[in-house]
Amino acid sequence: MRIVNPTFGVSAAGGEAVAVKPVDWRTDAVAMFSNSKPNARELLEGIRARLADIRSVDNIEFVHKNSASQPAPAELIDAVAGKYKGALLAIAD
Amino acid sequence: MIATETFRPLVLAQAKARKIEPRLIVVKHPIGGLNAQELAERIATATAGLTEATSL
Amino acid sequence: MTDTPETELLDIPDGDGEAWNEYALKQGWGDGMPLAVPTEAAVEKFVAVCRGDNQPFAPISPRQVVPTLKSLAANAVMAGCKPEYLPVVLAALRAVLTPDYNLHGTLATTHPCAPMLLVSGPIRKALDINCSSNCFGQGWRANATIGRALQLILLNVGGARPGEMDRATHGSPAKYAYCFGENEEESPWTPYHVRRGFATGDSVVTAMAGEAPHNINDHGSTSGDGIMTTIENTIAQSGANTIYGKGPYVVVLGPEHAGTLHRDGWTIESMRDRLFEQARVHVSRVSKENQQSYAEAGHVPVNDHYKIAPTPDDIHILVAGGPGKHSAWIPSFGGTAVPSVRVAGG
Numbered sequence: 001m002r003i004v005n006p007t008f009g010v011s012a013a014g015g016e017a018v019a020v021k022p023v024d025w026r027t028d029a030v031a032m033f034s035n036s037k038p039n040a041r042e043l044l045e046g047i048r049a050r051l052a053d054i055r056s057v058d059n060i061e062f063v064h065k066n067s068a069s070q071p072a073p074a075e076l077i078d079a080v081a082g083k084y085k086g087a088l089l090a091i092a093d
Numbered sequence: 094m095i096a097t098e099t100f101r102p103l104v105l106a107q108a109k110a111r112k113i114e115p116r117l118i119v120v121k122h123p124i125g126g127l128n129a130q131e132l133a134e135r136i137a138t139a140t141a142g143l144t145e146a147t148s149l
Numbered sequence: 150m151t152d153t154p155e156t157e158l159l160d161i162p163d164g165d166g167e168a169w170n171e172y173a174l175k176q177g178w179g180d181g182m183p184l185a186v187p188t189e190a191a192v193e194k195f196v197a198v199c200r201g202d203n204q205p206f207a208p209i210s211p212r213q214v215v216p217t218l219k220s221l222a223a224n225a226v227m228a229g230c231k232p233e234y235l236p237v238v239l240a241a242l243r244a245v246l247t248p249d250y251n252l253h254g255t256l257a258t259t260h261p262c263a264p265m266l267l268v269s270g271p272i273r274k275a276l277d278i279n280c281s282s283n284c285f286g287q288g289w290r291a292n293a294t295i296g297r298a299l300q301l302i303l304l305n306v307g308g309a310r311p312g313e314m315d316r317a318t319h320g321s322p323a324k325y326a327y328c329f330g331e332n333e334e335e336s337p338w339t340p341y342h343v344r345r346g347f348a349t350g351d352s353v354v355t356a357m358a359g360e361a362p363h364n365i366n367d368h369g370s371t372s373g374d375g376i377m378t379t380i381e382n383t384i385a386q387s388g389a390n391t392i393y394g395k396g397p398y399v400v401v402l403g404p405e406h407a408g409t410l411h412r413d414g415w416t417i418e419s420m421r422d423r424l425f426e427q428a429r430v431h432v433s434r435v436s437k438e439n440q441q442s443y444a445e446a447g448h449v450p451v452n453d454h455y456k457i458a459p460t461p462d463d464i465h466i467l468v469a470g471g472p473g474k475h476s477a478w479i480p481s482f483g484g485t486a487v488p489s490v491r492v493a494g495g
Contacts, residue, residue: 001163004192004223006178006305008157009214011110018113025147038125038442039132043095046136047143054149067446069254069394069484088143089094090124091104102313103257110213110308 021085026055028085033072034064040090047088063087095139097122118142157219158189178227178305180297180325187223195222195232199239202493207246210253212308216242224305228298234276234291237354238298240492241266241328244356245299249486255358256309259316260390262482263323264299265359265399267467269342272352272495273330280330282471285362296326323361329469335404336468337411344417345489352495357399357465358485362477367406373413376406376476377423384428384457384478387435392455393443394483397463400424401477403470421461429454 023030032044041062048060063080065072080087094115096104099122108115119142120135127135143149161172166183173184185191196218208215221242225235245252245264255262268278279289287293309315317324333340342353367379380400391398400420402410410420432440432453440450448455457480458464465487470477481487 001169001186002158002160002189004187004189004219004226005157005159006187006220006223006227006301007176007308008155008220008223009209009212009216009306012208012213012215013110013112018111020113023147025143025149036446039127040124041445042129042132043124043135043139046132047140050136050140051143051149054144067394067484069258069260069390069396069482070251071254091094091096100316103316106308106314107211110211 023086025086029059029061029083031061031063031080031084031087033080033087033089033091034062035089035091036065036068037090040064043090044088094118095120095142097124099123116146118146157217173227177310178301180300180304182325184227185229187226191226192219192222195225195230195235198232198235199493202236202239204243206242209242209246209303209307211257211314212306214306214308216302216306220306221302224301225294225298228301229290229294230298231276231290231294234295234298236492236494237268237272237276237295237352238302240354240490240495241295241299241356242302244354244488244490245303247486247488247490250356250358250488251482251485252303252307255482255485256303256307257314257316258482259318260482261317261319261321261323261360262358262485263321263327263361264303265323265357265479266296266299266328267331267341267355267357267399268295268328268352269331269333269340269355270347270352270492270495271350272492273333278328278330280332280469281335284329284332284469284471285327285477292328292330293326296328300324300326321361323359327359327361331467332404332469332471335407337407338417338468341465341467342489347489347491352492353489354492355487355489357397357479357487358482359399359479360481362401362479365476365478366474367476368474371409373410373415376410377415377420377427380476380478381424381427384424384480385430386457387430389457389480390483391457391480392430392435393439393446393448395448395459396481396483396485397465397487398458398481399465399467399479399487401467401469401479403473403476404468405472405474406476407468417466418461420466421464424464425456425458425461428457430457
């Protein structure tokens with residue numbers, strides 16, 4: 001039996017996998033990016049405090065979305081991408 | 094990315110749709126609603142995952 | 150969902166209706182209820198209704214793929230739609246693809262929101278969309294299958310599979326189908342879509358990521374003020390998403406409540422203003438932890454109260470339903486909008 005595929009669609013992401021630039025986590029500036037859910041910032045603050053035993057944390061900074069229920073605005077993502085070499089995202093809870 | 098084990102499939106499915114391969118640190122679910130003592134375990138797990146994943 | 154070959158046509162094993170449904174459900178294509186077979190011939194009848202609607206669709210979250218008219222029609226066939234319902238389904242899809250609707254967030258959230266579809270204008274009658282008694286309930290093919298078709302599109306094309314990309318803690322019966330019509334004939338006020346700038350003769354679909362309707366029972370009040378008191382206190386809930394995740398809500402007035410309110414001089418604007426001011430939660434009904442959490446997110450109480458809507462414009466009031474002393478409150482997910490889209494050709 002021949003049917004029309006109910007899942008069919010054209011990928012909007014294109015065919016190429018996204019390349020990730022190398023990051024030196026011992027020295028590079030890092031963004032701690034919170035999804036603004038309860039305890040996300042506390043989690044990231046705790047990680048940053050522990051990292052202080054391993055590396056300088058002066059260039060590890062906190063960033064957050066304005067709302068847990070809405071996506072991060074493109075400008076914010078662009079700003080983070082421009083300022084930091086790495087980002088640690090508290091993303092899914 | 095830090096995700097809880099419960100939300101790991103969502104992150105992986107999202108990443109697949111966007112053709113990215115995230116470096117994922119998985120901790121126990123949940124994060125919200127935990128007190129400071131409970132959250133400390135998640136912080137320890139996430140930090141260990143980060144240091145391992147990044148060779149810190 | 151299995152990894153289906155990315156071709157628009159599929160050859161699948163022959164079989165009867167039961168075998169088809171077993172196959173389809175195994176692919177993850179369904180909502181648990183039986184599905185019609187999207188044969189090429191069936192899909193073509195639907196597509197023929199929409200010839201000329203060539204406006205492209207945005208990628209559908211969370212899978213981020215751009216649908217084709219045929220794949221959308223296949224889902225409408227599977228849902229049990231008639232071909233003439235497809236333009237309404239497409240308008241509904243365009244509404245939820247409006248960026249401010251925040252489709253990705255509303256699908257991936259743990260909140261039990263579903264795409265509420267309100268149909269206004271003459272197409273309600275042409276398609277027999279129920280606007281009166283039991284309009285949120287069972288019994289009308291158009292209501293049931295238009296709402297279901299959108300859900301199947303979001304599942305199959307969008308990839309919002311429950312438990313994977315759809316992370317709802319409980320979900321909601323509204324996720325099977327959530328479509329109703331405005332009872333314009335028994336509304337004492339201007340139809341909703343006209344208030345939003347459309348022509349009276351336009352047919353319009355309005356969408357909101359909403360919870361299932363919450364009942365507002367008021368058999369005793371004999372005045373508009375009394376009914377407003379009941380409505381505002383029903384809405385004032387500590388557990389409402391919009392107490393912190395600022396967003397819109399819908400109030401669906403039953404025709405009898407609407408009649409009393411109109412008799413006593415209430416307008417849409419005055420009702421919205423009243424609800425904006427009075428549908429609020431005293432700080433004593435909010436836990437200390439939540440108060441702190443809301444404050445960190447910039448949501449602070451005003452005169453010791455949290456408001457449920459950010460502005461009066463976020464309160465959407467219309468008439469639907471039949472006889473009886475009931476109205477309904479439909480809270481939203483929060484970070485969402487209420488887009489209205491004209492039905493092509495409608």
